[in-house]
Amino acid sequence: MTEEEKLNHFNSLIERDEKIEPKDWMPEAYRKTVLRQMTQHAHSEVIGMQPEGNWVLRAPTLRAKKILLAKIQDEGGHGLYLYSAAETLGMDRSEMIEQLHEGKAKYSHIFNYPTLNWADIGAIGWLVDGAAIVNQVSLQRTSYGPYARAMVRICKEESFHQRQGYEIMATMMNGTTAQKDMAQDAMNRWWWPSLMMFGPSDKDSWHTQESMHWKIKRASNDDLRQKFIDKTVDQAYVIGLTVPDKDLKFNETTKHWEIGDINWDEFWNVVKGNGLCNHKRISHHIQYHNEGKWVRQAVMSYSEKMNAIQTAASI
Amino acid sequence: MTTKIELYNFVLRLADDNLILAQRLAEWCSCGPILEEDLAMTNISLDLLGQAEDFYEYASELNGEKSEDELAFLRSEREYYNHLLVEQPNGDFACTMLRQMLYSTYAKFLYEALLNSRDEKLVALATKGLKEVKYHFRHSSEWIIRFGKGTKESNERTKNALVELWRFTSDLFEMNETDKVLITSGISFSLRDIYPLWKAEISNVLEEAGLEIPNSENNIIGGINGIHTEYLGHLLSEMQFLQRAYPGAKW
Amino acid sequence: MENNNDQLPLWEVFIQKGGSPFKHEGSIHASDKNMALQNARDIYTRRGEGRLIWVVPSDSIAATTVEEEAEFFDPADDKIYRHPTFYKMPEGAKNI
Ligand SMILES: [Fe+2]
Numbered sequence: 330m331t332e333e334e335k336l337n338h339f340n341s342l343i344e345r346d347e348k349i350e351p352k353d354w355m356p357e358a359y360r361k362t363v364l365r366q367m368t369q370h371a372h373s374e375v376i377g378m379q380p381e382g383n384w385v386l387r388a389p390t391l392r393a394k395k396i397l398l399a400k401i402q403d404e405g406g407h408g409l410y411l412y413s414a415a416e417t418l419g420m421d422r423s424e425m426i427e428q429l430h431e432g433k434a435k436y437s438h439i440f441n442y443p444t445l446n447w448a449d450i451g452a453i454g455w456l457v458d459g460a461a462i463v464n465q466v467s468l469q470r471t472s473y474g475p476y477a478r479a480m481v482r483i484c485k486e487e488s489f490h491q492r493q494g495y496e497i498m499a500t501m502m503n504g505t506t507a508q509k510d511m512a513q514d515a516m517n518r519w520w521w522p523s524l525m526m527f528g529p530s531d532k533d534s535w536h537t538q539e540s541m542h543w544k545i546k547r548a549s550n551d552d553l554r555q556k557f558i559d560k561t562v563d564q565a566y567v568i569g570l571t572v573p574d575k576d577l578k579f580n581e582t583t584k585h586w587e588i589g590d591i592n593w594d595e596f597w598n599v600v601k602g603n604g605l606c607n608h609k610r611i612s613h614h615i616q617y618h619n620e621g622k623w624v625r626q627a628v629m630s631y632s633e634k635m636n637a638i639q640t641a642a643s644i
Numbered sequence: 645m646t647t648k649i650e651l652y653n654f655v656l657r658l659a660d661d662n663l664i665l666a667q668r669l670a671e672w673c674s675c676g677p678i679l680e681e682d683l684a685m686t687n688i689s690l691d692l693l694g695q696a697e698d699f700y701e702y703a704s705e706l707n708g709e710k711s712e713d714e715l716a717f718l719r720s721e722r723e724y725y726n727h728l729l730v731e732q733p734n735g736d737f738a739c740t741m742l743r744q745m746l747y748s749t750y751a752k753f754l755y756e757a758l759l760n761s762r763d764e765k766l767v768a769l770a771t772k773g774l775k776e777v778k779y780h781f782r783h784s785s786e787w788i789i790r791f792g793k794g795t796k797e798s799n800e801r802t803k804n805a806l807v808e809l810w811r812f813t814s815d816l817f818e819m820n821e822t823d824k825v826l827i828t829s830g831i832s833f834s835l836r837d838i839y840p841l842w843k844a845e846i847s848n849v850l851e852e853a854g855l856e857i858p859n860s861e862n863n864i865i866g867g868i869n870g871i872h873t874e875y876l877g878h879l880l881s882e883m884q885f886l887q888r889a890y891p892g893a894k895w
Numbered sequence: 896m897e898n899n900n901d902q903l904p905l906w907e908v909f910i911q912k913g914g915s916p917f918k919h920e921g922s923i924h925a926s927d928k929n930m931a932l933q934n935a936r937d938i939y940t941r942r943g944e945g946r947l948i949w950v951v952p953s954d955s956i957a958a959t960t961v962e963e964e965a966e967f968f969d970p971a972d973d974k975i976y977r978h979p980t981f982y983k984m985p986e987g988a989k990n991i
Pocket residue numbers: 374377404458461
């Protein structure tokens with residue numbers, strides 16, 4: 330096949346909504362974009378274990394501890410599925426981790442915020458996972474096969490994450506004054522950052538257009554954000570939480586909630602490294618990666634020795 | 645029945661062992677040597693938490709006043725009956741896996757013996773727990789073998805862990821008034837019966853790993869009588885934080 | 896990168912549930928067979944999804960390439976006699 334035929338074949342697969350598979354020919358820019366998005370997504374899942382992990386030892390009941398631990402474990406699993414999906418494009422996990430440590434690969438800015446009270450665990454499940462789910466549901470239809478399949482599995486597992494978070498918020502809003510204050514405080518701190526998770530408005534982003542054209546992205550940042558806002562505002566009211574946005578209003582014509590201006594300076598400031606936890610998140614990851622090195626070396630050495638014995642025995 | 649208080653204490657002992665070890669393992673969350681093992685350790689922790697919950701539920705039933713969460717979160721250090729081994733700090737990954745192997749082997753024989761208990765509820769809980777601890781034994785013993793035969797460093801680390809932890813192993817087989825009463829009534833059994841089984845199993849694993857049981861005269865005891873190393877208090881103050889800081893709040 | 900094996904070798908995971916054929920679920924990293932099986936269990940069967948697990952070192956899998964796609968699969972396209980709908984059944988025949 331000539332280069333042109335290959336490109337035509339690729340484009341026709343995309344057009345027919347068929348999946349691109351690892352060994353298929355693909356434009357270099359497509360490979361790069363998918364790989365970047367998958368590794369970034371994988372790193373987000375893994376780094377996201379830390380803010381929630383911050384409360385796992387302090388969970389207030391046996392039930393809460395079990396749920397939180399299982400939830401964080403799921404996130405680790407999501408990271409793993411996504412690393413695997415990314416590995417199909419020929420980069421191995423060691424390299425992805427190296428990129429993370431060197432700051433060449435990013436993760437979601439949201440995990441650079443601290444978890445300061447137990448309600449933050451509720452807010453993360455309800456708002457952060459809630460926002461992530463909206464995005465992930467749409468990504469189940471992404472054009473790269475392994476990515477789409479990982480998303481299907483992840484979405485199935487995500488279904489309890491948001492509910493457990495909302496349950497925590499609801500319970501606290503039903504509790505003592507101190508608990509209500511904690512819940513509202515968490516709401517105030519997590520609401521806007523959750524909205525930022527969808528990324529800046531993509532009205533004029535060339536990046537988005539290309540991604541949409543290749544069906545890597547299936548919906549625009551603004552559309553996804555609106556979807557999230559519409560379902561979440563009502564949930565907040567149901568349990569008596571105030572949405573920290575004085576400009577919030579319901580548009581009777583469009584049937585959508587309209588929000589005030591998002592403070593993108595805050596977003597970029599956190600992305601640039603000035604969140605309360607940027608440094609901690611990465612240094613934690615580096616520390617335990619390094620501490621695990623002897624373990625990985627030991628088991629490789631063990632397996633080489635065992636293979637040698639087996640080979641010798643079979644001669 | 646006159647054995648009720650003893651049974652309650654015994655069930656608490658089982659519950660506490662599971663909870664404290666689960667809490668220790670949960671400390672590894674996001675700190676594992678490789679992502680796969682992070683999830684594996686969480687699975688073990690979740691198994692143990694589940695068992696702890698079951699035992700606390702039973703204890704709460706026997707107690708008649710306190711809920712399982714009150715039992716788990718609102719007792720003081722001296723009222724916890726877990727063994728000293730499970731409260732020991734994680735140390736490095738070799739130390740954690742060794743602690744797991746020593747404990748899982750113990751739990752395996754303990755639950756097997758409890759299958760013959762005259763207390764039906766204990767039989768049911770032991771049956772459920774047994775499947776899980778067998779898997780934990782498999783998982784942890786394989787790691788010990790890999791380490792024993794892996795690199796010089798992994799071998800050394802495992803040896804050090806053995807020295808560190810071995811001194812707390814006789815505590816696992818200590819018995820008190822509770823055991824005496826329960827043995828007589830056919831609810832429990834003498835832990836001396838399972839000691840040789842435990843030791844043989846541990847020796848097997850260590851032999852396959854090219855390691856040896858350390859020569860240690862030390863045996864530090866106290867857990868089942870509520871006498872602990874200093875580590876437990878810190879573990880509890882973290883674990884109990886919310887329950888202590890907001891008395892009466894529902895979570 | 897100093898060591899390709901720093902994350903341990905890659906394995907493909909296949910799981911069987913119910914009476915269905917083994918299905919490819921994803922991959923994991925592990926240094927030996929036992930570890931691979933346990934990792935597969937811990938990662939892919941946390942919600943009771945499995946009965947039996949196979950793990951295969953990823954580099955032991957032989958795969959067709961896109962270049963071979965036409966050669967391998969097009970010949971099956973015109974063998975419609977392999978499909979039941981190819982056959983004409985007499986009017987009124989049922990349950991066949
Ligand atoms: Fe997530």
